[in-house]
Amino acid sequence: MNPLLEVKDLIVSFQENETENKNKNKNEDKNEDKNETVTAVSCLSFSIREKETLALVGETGCGKSVVAHAIMRLLPPESRVKGAIEFRGKNLLEMSEKEMAKFRGKEISIIFQNPSLALNPVYSIGHQLAEPFRIHGQEKKKEKGNTTLSKVSGALKRVGFSNPHEYMGYYPSWCSGGMNQRFLIAASTMLDPALLIADEPSKGLDRDRVSELENELKNLKEKNENALLLISHDLGFVRRLADRVAVMYAGEIIEIAGPSSLFESPRHPYTRGLLNSLPENGFVPIPGSSPPLSNPPAGCRFHPRCRIKEKRCMQEHPELKESNGSAVRCFLCP
Numbered sequence: 001m002n003p004l005l006e007v008k009d010l011i012v013s014f015q016e017n018e019t020e021n022k023n024k025n026k027n028e029d030k031n032e033d034k035n036e037t038v039t040a041v042s043c044l045s046f047s048i049r050e051k052e053t054l055a056l057v058g059e060t061g062c063g064k065s066v067v068a069h070a071i072m073r074l075l076p077p078e079s080r081v082k083g084a085i086e087f088r089g090k091n092l093l094e095m096s097e098k099e100m101a102k103f104r105g106k107e108i109s110i111i112f113q114n115p116s117l118a119l120n121p122v123y124s125i126g127h128q129l130a131e132p133f134r135i136h137g138q139e140k141k142k143e144k145g146n147t148t149l150s151k152v153s154g155a156l157k158r159v160g161f162s163n164p165h166e167y168m169g170y171y172p173s174w175c176s177g178g179m180n181q182r183f184l185i186a187a188s189t190m191l192d193p194a195l196l197i198a199d200e201p202s203k204g205l206d207r208d209r210v211s212e213l214e215n216e217l218k219n220l221k222e223k224n225e226n227a228l229l230l231i232s233h234d235l236g237f238v239r240r241l242a243d244r245v246a247v248m249y250a251g252e253i254i255e256i257a258g259p260s261s262l263f264e265s266p267r268h269p270y271t272r273g274l275l276n277s278l279p280e281n282g283f284v285p286i287p288g289s290s291p292p293l294s295n296p297p298a299g300c301r302f303h304p305r306c307r308i309k310e311k312r313c314m315q316e317h318p319e320l321k322e323s324n325g326s327a328v329r330c331f332l333c334p
């Protein structure tokens with residue numbers, strides 16, 4: 001079966017300007033280059049099948065949100081993007097802004113990290129939930145109002161609001177973070193996109209809300225049969241929801257595997273380190289920190305923190321090697 005989304009050799013870099021650099025390096029090396037290129041994502045390739053949930057995990061700053069924003073074509077103008085992002089065989093990176101606007105929300109949709117920033121405080125929930133219909137002009141004139149209303153109310157019911165008409169008149173500031181999160185999920189899934197991207201959907205929610213969210217995402221998947229790109233720090237959440245997990249380190253994928261093999265028998269030393277740093281595994285942190293993306297180390301990017309490294313790891317850059325549906329970027333992994 002052809003993949004729904006195929007990311008091929010994606011490279012995203014940012015040119016950091018002089019003033020930003022000066023501020024950043026104020027207390028550091030003053031002689032550093034004035035213009036730095038930060039390569040947030042390096043030669044990244046992965047695919048998502050129809051209806052599949054692929055999770056993207058890795059430490060903060062490894063490039064997860066940049067990947068999500070590249071797929072949505074929402075990166076800032078100072079970014080440079082290379083490679084291809086094919087959705088049903090069509091390269092999103094080659095589409096005009098007008099064509100892309102037709103895709104957003106309808107074919108591919110995103111739930112942003114921060115619900116209070118993603119919702120507009122001056123419009124009611126009902127108005128904002130009807131937005132996708134207005135943008136995509138899906139309403140036939142005759143049936144306009146009513147159909148939209150019933151679709152909005154259906155979407156609210158789906159995310160657990162039993163009396164949706166009441167909530168349509170609410171404003172975001174009247175609601176809790178958890179409620180706003182559910183409104184956003186309803187808005188993002190209103191047009192039944194084939195691919196839903198959820199960037200840290202559980203961030204900032206308490207434990208009850210996280211399990212509610214987990215159920216909602218599960219339900220959505222079952223009902224709508226959409227594919228999901230799930231970005232999360234919450235590995236428990238990932239383990240329960242994902243069909244496959246891709247682990248990123250310093251802008252690269254270093255391991256891809258099914259959740260049971262990844263969590264039970266991780267292969268890459270970084271994946272093992274990530275799992276050992278979980279509270280239930282004894283909170284053992286990985287020594288050191290991620291390398292600067294403006295100047296990553298030669299050889300394997302993880303070698304400065306790796307306990308099993310050999311000479312070769314410091315000199316050669318390992319490829320992501322695939323076998324039996326999983327893949328690992330390491331010379332020494334089993």
Ligand SMILES: Nc1ncnc2c1ncn2[C@@H]1O[C@H](COP(=O)(O)OP(=O)(O)OP(=O)(O)O)[C@@H](O)[C@H]1O
Binds near residue numbers: 061076
């Ligand atoms: N507009 C930008 N200009 C310059 N650098 C950027 C820009 N956006 C992202 N970056 C850099 O790209 C790198 C990856 O950022 P990204 O937000 O994708 O990380 P992340 O994996 O999503 O982290 P987190 O888990 O904290 O959300 C970071 O080093 C960040 O500084």
Ligand code: NI
Binds near residue numbers: 064
């Ligand atoms: Ni992020």
